[in-house]
Amino acid sequence: MAKFNTPSLANSAPNTETALWRDYLELTKPKVVAMLLLTAMVGMCLAVPSLPPAHVVILGLLGIGMQSAAAAVFNHVIDQRIDRQMQRTIHRPVAKGRVGTSQALAFGGLLMVAGFALLLVLNALVAWLTFASLIGYAVVYTVWLKHATPQNIVIGGLAGAMPPLLGWVAVTGTLDPHALLLVMLIFTWTPPHFWALAIHREKDYAKAGVPMLPVTHGVEFTKTMILLYTLLLVVVGLLPWLAGMSGLIYLFGSLTLNLGFAWYAWQLKFHDRKGLAWQTFKYSIWHVFGLFVALLADHAWRAIG
Ligand code: HEM
Numbered sequence: 001m002a003k004f005n006t007p008s009l010a011n012s013a014p015n016t017e018t019a020l021w022r023d024y025l026e027l028t029k030p031k032v033v034a035m036l037l038l039t040a041m042v043g044m045c046l047a048v049p050s051l052p053p054a055h056v057v058i059l060g061l062l063g064i065g066m067q068s069a070a071a072a073v074f075n076h077v078i079d080q081r082i083d084r085q086m087q088r089t090i091h092r093p094v095a096k097g098r099v100g101t102s103q104a105l106a107f108g109g110l111l112m113v114a115g116f117a118l119l120l121v122l123n124a125l126v127a128w129l130t131f132a133s134l135i136g137y138a139v140v141y142t143v144w145l146k147h148a149t150p151q152n153i154v155i156g157g158l159a160g161a162m163p164p165l166l167g168w169v170a171v172t173g174t175l176d177p178h179a180l181l182l183v184m185l186i187f188t189w190t191p192p193h194f195w196a197l198a199i200h201r202e203k204d205y206a207k208a209g210v211p212m213l214p215v216t217h218g219v220e221f222t223k224t225m226i227l228l229y230t231l232l233l234v235v236v237g238l239l240p241w242l243a244g245m246s247g248l249i250y251l252f253g254s255l256t257l258n259l260g261f262a263w264y265a266w267q268l269k270f271h272d273r274k275g276l277a278w279q280t281f282k283y284s285i286w287h288v289f290g291l292f293v294a295l296l297a298d299h300a301w302r303a304i305g
């Protein structure tokens with residue numbers, strides 16, 4: 001059994017380069033946060049029969065975006081040592097020493113406080129649930145789960161799955177079971193999204209001593225799990241329609257996208273070829289984008305119809 005690392009804040013890299021605004025932007029994982037905000041916006045829209053008030057959308061997206069970005073900044077600080085050991089992450093701003101630990105912590109802290117304050121203007125429930133998601137990703141997942149179990153991303157995935165519910169609560173101030181269906185969609189999507197990448201980057205994770213599934217249980221087992229989760233996603237994808245939350249536009253959109261994901265997973269398991277794990281990962285990103293656009297289009301159609 002390989003020895004797995006525990007996180008450390010020590011930064012031994014020489015601080016030879018100057019930080020640019022681009023480095024600070026990179027710390028926030030902007031493309032991931034953009035996707036999280038799309039899912040939050042869809043949660044906001046589905047919470048009401050037509051459109052949510054503009055000021056709620058603006059304040060809510062800013063607050064959720066800032067707290068998600070803060071979580072990503074803290075993740076860079078905590079992961080700096082393993083980031084220096086992996087090809088994919090070796091050039092990151094904190095890992096390379098272009099942004100120091102204290103500057104990054106100050107930047108993340110500022111985003112966290114500002115985001116929390118903006119959400120408090122809307123309601124206390126959304127502010128605290130968003131903060132709990134930040135802790136879930138930056139502390140529970142990054143500090144502990146990531147190094148503790150190959151189920152790390154399954155459990156930790158809950159934080160990344162929360163934004164549709166956060167968007168919903170920003171608008172209504174209450175929890176609604178329909179919002180949980182949207183969380184379930186992303187929760188089920190996350191393992192095949194990440195494990196496809198983990199297969200592609202298996203050597204990186206093995207080198208850094210992070211117990212990701214392909215490292216601990218092998219690539220074949222991981223492919224089986226990817227296939228099972230995509231099949232589960234086909235079923236979970238039906239729930240918004242079965243619950244009467246979404247209509248036929250969503251149903252056909254989600255079935256097409258989810259069966260497409262399952263097809264990729266099937267190919268990966270039974271007819272693997274060079275680069276297919278990476279293609280599956282890329283597909284997963286377009287897939288989650290398409291799924292939430294389908295939810296939005298379906299809602300818009302029903303609102304005007
Ligand atoms: C625990 C949950 C998750 C894990 C472990 C995870 C892992 C990753 C990793 C390692 C990458 C980087 C790939 C690279 O460097 O090329 C990535 C990329 C990405 N992820 Fe995830 N992810 C998670 C959840 C999510 C969620 C919830 C979303 C949005 C709904 C998301 C959206 C994206 C996007 C858009 C990218 C591409 C970023 C880019 O090209 O810069 N991820 N994910």
Ligand SMILES: CC(C)=CCC/C(C)=C/CC/C(C)=C/COP(=O)(O)OP(=O)(O)O
Pocket residue numbers: 029032033036064067068069071072075079089130131133134137142159160162163
């Ligand atoms: C407030 C709120 C909604 C918080 C959630 C924020 C957030 C940025 C979730 C995204 C999940 C993600 C990118 C995980 C990858 O982390 P990793 O450390 O495994 O990947 P890495 O090696 O690329 O850093």
